[in-house]
Amino acid sequence: MHKRTAFDSTQVMRRADDLIAAASNRYRITVQVANRAKRRRFEDFDNNDDASMKPVMRAIIEMSDELTQPEIIGE
Numbered sequence: 001m002h003k004r005t006a007f008d009s010t011q012v013m014r015r016a017d018d019l020i021a022a023a024s025n026r027y028r029i030t031v032q033v034a035n036r037a038k039r040r041r042f043e044d045f046d047n048n049d050d051a052s053m054k055p056v057m058r059a060i061i062e063m064s065d066e067l068t069q070p071e072i073i074g075e
Helices: 009-021 025-047 055-068
Strands: none
Touching: 009 025, 009 055, 025 055
16 A cells, blocks of 8 residues: 655645635635545546545645646636
C-alpha cells in the first residue's frame, strides 16, 4: 500500500478559511467544495490514478487557487 504524502494542514485550513470568507453563503461554498471533491473522486477512480491527496483537500486547494489567481480560469 502506498503512503500518502504529508500536506501542511495549516495551509489547507487557511485556504478553507479564505474560501469561506470570500463566499457570500457558507452553505453554498461548502456544497461546491463537496461537489468538486465528489467529481474529482470519480475521475480519479475512472483513471485508476493513485491520488496522493484526498479529494476534499484537493478541491479546497484548487478552489482557493482559482480565487486568488483568476487568470488560471479560462473564459
